[in-house]
Amino acid sequence: MSASNGRTAAPEEFAAPAEAAAPPPHHRPGIILAVIVGCQLMIGLDTSVVTIALPQIRDGLGLSTGGLAWIQNSYMLAFGGLLLLGGRAGDVFGRRRTFTAGIGLFTAASLAGGLATEGWWLLAARVAQGVSAAIAAPSAMALIATNFQGGARVRALSVFSAVTGAGAALGMLAGGVLTEASWRWVFFVNVPFGVVLAMLAPRILTETRRRSGRFDVAGAVASTAGMTALVYALIRVGSDGWGDGRALAGFAAAAVLLAGFAAVERRAGEPVLPLWLLTGRDRAASYLTQFLLVAAMFGAYFFLTQYLQQVLGYGPLRxxxxxxxxxxxxxxxxxxxxxxxxxxxxxxxxxxxxxxxxIGLLWLSGLSPEDGYASGLLGPFVLVGAGGGISIMPLNATILGSVEPEQSGAASGVAQTMLWTGGSLGSAVLVTVHGSAVPDGAVPGGAVVEGMTAAFAAGAVFAAAALLVALFVLRVRR
Structure with a gap:
């Protein structure tokens, strides 16, 4: 498909040959896919693997509740805010080269996080993880288009989508196992995997042609700062109410910065967010659906973890x-x-x-303190897991199938941005809803569960909005 007409490509067009410059010395599809998916899994796990360990991190580093929240959100904000710049880096320097550099930096940042002895140190490491993930992730999805064609590309994309969709939930499982030993292992575990991936990538992945271009630093800074201000304001509202001066200042700053971002992108010669990517009906609908769906799911994961540990009394492993x-x-x-x-x-x-x-999130909104795992959580877990798995791959296929191969880096960068900014914003909104519903000083019990069910209801609203977009806007043909 031509990038200018907004038409969604058929499966045959999606299988069009990708732009490549230097073929690898040997072609082993399984190993190639393992490296790409391994990077995506490592990055995806870090959005949630820390969640289970947060109580132990708080005790170990003496963090306040607000500081603890930023340990989680700083990663997703840096990740989501700089993904578009990372996609541009892949176009300019070559996707394999950028992919490998991102993995190396992520590995170093993970080591620094595991060694942290102060809260500011861990926060800095989390920001560095987010930045390096933003460098690697857009090239990961684009490298599938470069290294696979035809039916093999569809199969590879299905595995990639499975890892993307299950990464956050799998992180909860891995976080429980690792935290039993020490919270530091949720960071240290990335080091051996990162070293192996960084060594294999230059040897087996096909490099893309380097393209001349400039970096829209102003746009990247404005978008990241705007989203950070918005999330900060929402978290403040959850703890201090809608009349809090700092929260109102945060909302005002977010409005100014995001409006400035839009103005910069309209004037930039090589914008970090090419606005034409938002013009095709099916592509734009896929981006919006992905944003809303992930906002619902990531926010729910945080409160499901709290319900299991605070209400049901589960340890990290369980x-x-x-x-x-x-x-x-x-x-x-x-x-x-x-x-x-x-x-x-x-x-x-x-x-x-x-x-x-x-439906799964709406079911969770009816939880009571008397509900156990089997009666209150198992059914929603199955529904949310199945729903996420069914949705993500078709959305990614629609997005990549709507652009030429040489534009796949930019398109996948926007897709990843929608994914992680949606998760960050959705989590902040659900935290705000929870904070508004729970009185100060509440202990685990009815009041806390009431706040969690309100958050799940807000997540159901996000998912229902995604459903409406899919029903009335998305029109991709079979």
Whole structure:
């Protein structure tokens, strides 16, 4: 498809040859996919693997509740805010080179996080992890288009989507296992994997042609600062109410910065966010659906962890294992999607998936302190896991199928940005809803559960909005 007409490509067009410059010395599809997916899994896990360890991090470093929240949000904000700049870096320097550099920096930042002895040190390491993830992630998705063609690309994308969808939930499971030893291991575990990936990538991945270009630093800074101000304001509202002066100042700063970002992008010769990417109906609908769906799911993960540990009294290992049904359902459904996608079409699958997530979160909004795991959580875990697995791959396929191969870096960068900024913003909104519903000084019990159910209801609203976009805007043909 031409990038200028907004038409969504058919599966045959999606399988068009990718732009490549230097073929690897040997072509082993399984190893190539393992390296790309391994990077995505490592990055995705870090959005949630720390969540289970937060109580131990708080005790170990003496952090306040606000400081603890930023340990989680700083990663996603830096990640989501700089993804578009990372996508541009892949175009300019070569996607394999950028991918490898991002993995190396992420590995070093993870080591620094595990060695942290002060809160500011860990916060800086988390920001560095987010920055390096933003360098590697856009090239990861684009390298699938470069290294795979035809049916192999569809199969590779299905595995990539499975890892993307299940990464956050799988992080809960891994976080529980690692935290039993020490919270530091949720960072140290990245080091050996990162070293192996950084060594393999230059040897087996196909490099892309380097393209001349400039970096829209002003746009990247404005967008990241604007989203940070917005998340900060939402967190302040959750703890101090809507009349808090700092929260209001945060909202005002976010409005100015995000408006400035839009103005910069309209005038930039090589914008970090090419606005034409938001013009095609199916592509724009896919981006928006992805943003809303992930906002619902990531916010819910945080409160599901709290419910398991605060209300049901689970330890870290048992709380992490509780997410296993969700992980299994995501992987199982994503493996089935490539077989049914040509017959049903992306729209049908996305509608079904978003509906399942909405139903699962609505079910969670009816939790009571008397509900146990089997009666209150197992069913929603299965629905949310299946819904996420069904939705993500068709959305990614629609996005990549709507652009030429040489534009896949920019398109995948926007897709990843929607994913992680959606997760960060969704988490902040659900935290705000929870804080507004729970009185100060509440202890685990009815009041805390009431706040969690209000947050789940807000997540269901996000998922319902994604369903409406899929129903009434998305029109991709089979």
């Amino acid at each position: 709380a992490g294992a509780a997410f296993l049904p969700m992980v299994v359902m995501q992987f199982a459904t994503v493996r089935a999607v490539p077989r049914v996608l040509p017959r049903l079409g992306a729209r049908t699958l996305v509608v079904a998936g978003t509906a399942l997530v909405a």
